[in-house]
Amino acid sequence: MYDLIIIGGGPAGISAGIYAARKKIKFLLITESFGGQSVVASEIQNWVGIKSISGFELAKKMEEHFMVQPGIEVEEGSLAEKIEKISSGFSAEGGPAVGWKVHLKNGKSFETKTILAVAGGRRRRLGVIGEKKFEGKGVAYCSTCDAPMFAKKTAAIVGGGNAALGAVKDLSAYADKVYLIVRSENIKGDQALFEEIKKDKKVEILLNSEVIEVFGSLTGEFVGGVKYLDKKDGTSKELKLDGVFVEIGSVPNSEFLGDLVKKNKYNEVVVDHGSQKTSCESIWAAGDITDLPYRQIIISASDGIKALLSIKEYLNGGK
Amino acid sequence: MHTDKKIKIYSTPTCFYCVKVKEFFAKNNIKYEEVNVATDMKGREEMVKKSHQLGVPVIEIGHEVIVGFDRVAIEEVLGMK
Numbered sequence: 001m002y003d004l005i006i007i008g009g010g011p012a013g014i015s016a017g018i019y020a021a022r023k024k025i026k027f028l029l030i031t032e033s034f035g036g037q038s039v040v041a042s043e044i045q046n047w048v049g050i051k052s053i054s055g056f057e058l059a060k061k062m063e064e065h066f067m068v069q070p071g072i073e074v075e076e077g078s079l080a081e082k083i084e085k086i087s088s089g090f091s092a093e094g095g096p097a098v099g100w101k102v103h104l105k106n107g108k109s110f111e112t113k114t115i116l117a118v119a120g121g122r123r124r125r126l127g128v129i130g131e132k133k134f135e136g137k138g139v140a141y142c143s144t145c146d147a148p149m150f151a152k153k154t155a156a157i158v159g160g161g162n163a164a165l166g167a168v169k170d171l172s173a174y175a176d177k178v179y180l181i182v183r184s185e186n187i188k189g190d191q192a193l194f195e196e197i198k199k200d201k202k203v204e205i206l207l208n209s210e211v212i213e214v215f216g217s218l219t220g221e222f223v224g225g226v227k228y229l230d231k232k233d234g235t236s237k238e239l240k241l242d243g244v245f246v247e248i249g250s251v252p253n254s255e256f257l258g259d260l261v262k263k264n265k266y267n268e269v270v271v272d273h274g275s276q277k278t279s280c281e282s283i284w285a286a287g288d289i290t291d292l293p294y295r296q297i298i299i300s301a302s303d304g305i306k307a308l309l310s311i312k313e314y315l316n317g318g319k
Numbered sequence: 320m321h322t323d324k325k326i327k328i329y330s331t332p333t334c335f336y337c338v339k340v341k342e343f344f345a346k347n348n349i350k351y352e353e354v355n356v357a358t359d360m361k362g363r364e365e366m367v368k369k370s371h372q373l374g375v376p377v378i379e380i381g382h383e384v385i386v387g388f389d390r391v392a393i394e395e396v397l398g399m400k
Contacts, residue, residue, distance in 0.1 A: 039335045056335050077390070136372035136386065145334035148357035149373045170333075221371070243373075 001088060001111045002028050002073075003315050005102050007080045007256070008118035010036020011297045012287030012304030014062045016116055019308040021069030025315065028110055030075045030102065034066075035059025036120050037250060037288065038297050041163065042144045042170050046190070047298060055144075058297070078106035080119065080256045088113045098282055114314060116307050117257060117269060117278070117285040118300075121250030126158060130214030130223075131246070138223025138243050139214055143167035146243075150175045155243035156226060157181070158211050161295075162189035164247035165197055171245065172202050179239060180205045181228060208232050214244055252289045264291050276307035284311055322397055324381035326351040329366040336388040337376040343390065349397070 004020060006013050009031025020027045038044065041055030050058070066072070081103050088099025090113045103109045123141045125131060131139055140146045143157070147170040156179035157167045164180065165187070171178045180197065185208055187194045197203050208231040215238075217224035225240040252268045262270045262279035268291040269278055276284045284307040287300035326344070328351050330337035344351050354362035356375060369384050370377045378385040380396045393399075 033339065035335075042333060054333075056338065136374040138373060140374060142334070142336070142374070145331060145336060145375050146373060147333075148331045149363070149375070151357075222373070 001099065001113065002026055003112070004028075004114045004116060004311055005030060005100070005110060005112040006116045006118060007031075007102065008036075008120055008287070008289070009034040009063075009076070010118060010120045010287060011038070011062065011301040012118035012120070012307075013116070014066045014304070015301040016118065016286065016304035016308040017066050017072065018069055019305050021066075021072050023308075023312055024071070025312065028073045028075060028112070029066075030078070030080055030104065030110070032077060032079050034063040034076075036297075036300070040142045040144050041166055043166060044297065045193075046296070075104070075108070075110070078104045078108070081105045082256055082258060083115065083260060085260075086111060100282070113282065114311050115283045116304070116311060117254070117261075117283065117289055118287045118304055118307075119253040119256065119289050120300075121252045121288040123246070124249045124251050126211055126246055126248065128211055128213055130216070134214050134216065134223045134244075137221060138241070140243060140245050143170035143245050143247075147171050147174050150243045152176050153242035154240065155179070155245060156239060156241050157245045157247055159247035159249070160184060160186070160188045161247065161249065162193060163249075165189040165193040167245050167247050168197050168200075168203055171243075172200050175243075176202065178203045179241070181209050181211055181226075182207050183210050184208070206230075211244075212236065249295065250288055254289050257283070261285070266291075274306070275310040276303055277310060282314070320347055320349060320397070320399065322349060324397070325379075327354060327379040328352070329354045329356050329362065329375055329377040329379070331355065331357040331375050334375050340376050340378060340388045343388070343393070347399070
């Protein structure tokens, strides 16, 4: 039986893993792959200590940093499916000796005294007519992957955070015309990045605009454009497009926790933001799976460490 | 592992999942041909025609076409499981 199983290999899982290894906790890290959601970011300029780095390079550096720690155990290539309560024979403060059996999608299972859930999130969909139908046929979710396919074409990016602003830059390198469609009046991403984009002659910014439909081209096989609501005058308008890149944040990968922990209406795991404790004793969570207000790589990494330090205290019997 | 099936990976240089697919094949000692659809226009047309979509990576194994780094599908087509 492990003292700790870390579920997830993004910034929160990796930082917690490095601390766990250095504290010689007997732990296992389970992840489908390392790096988390930012692996697809073309450029990260706000990781302290590094002026500019691609998401892929940063993820690789994090993974390498973790992998050189002595005595670590990793189960890579599969996801956690569900967690079952078992008896662990270990109790921190004289309470019930609860432990957990983590079942993976590949059929394996592992037992542990404590769990750190850092499984992150997956892309949020727009949820409008045509989005699913044209996924891969012009509707895209990875600008570093698919931007070259829109060379000399017209594309729109939907969203207002740093991921959306980064995607505008990725597309502008290839496309003839790029629209940024933002639902609110303000940009959530960094002003520095926004100003850079505003100077780009290829880019047109539509604030207060909400996409309501993705429609097809004449042949019907690929994207032809979007319909959006211009909230300034309340009218519905159309844009002719070849591609629509959706960058509107993430939804938490919290399904595997079932009803064991308290979640909010967005399915985010509710945690105490000092200790990262969930509502269930011996389960902690950190990063984008939780109800944290700000989604940043550096915040996920530090929340992972907060969780680990709290777990260490618990394993020491509350000291 | 050895396979008689011809393998082609349609990719772009900045695509993380493309790198992961290539790593997967390299780790299993499986040879593949790479088509960079960011610059190879003929290759791009071929990819769209075969996969009926615009996203990378596209992995062609024999006559099977897999869109995205779908490890389970790749292992199935190659009979690795």
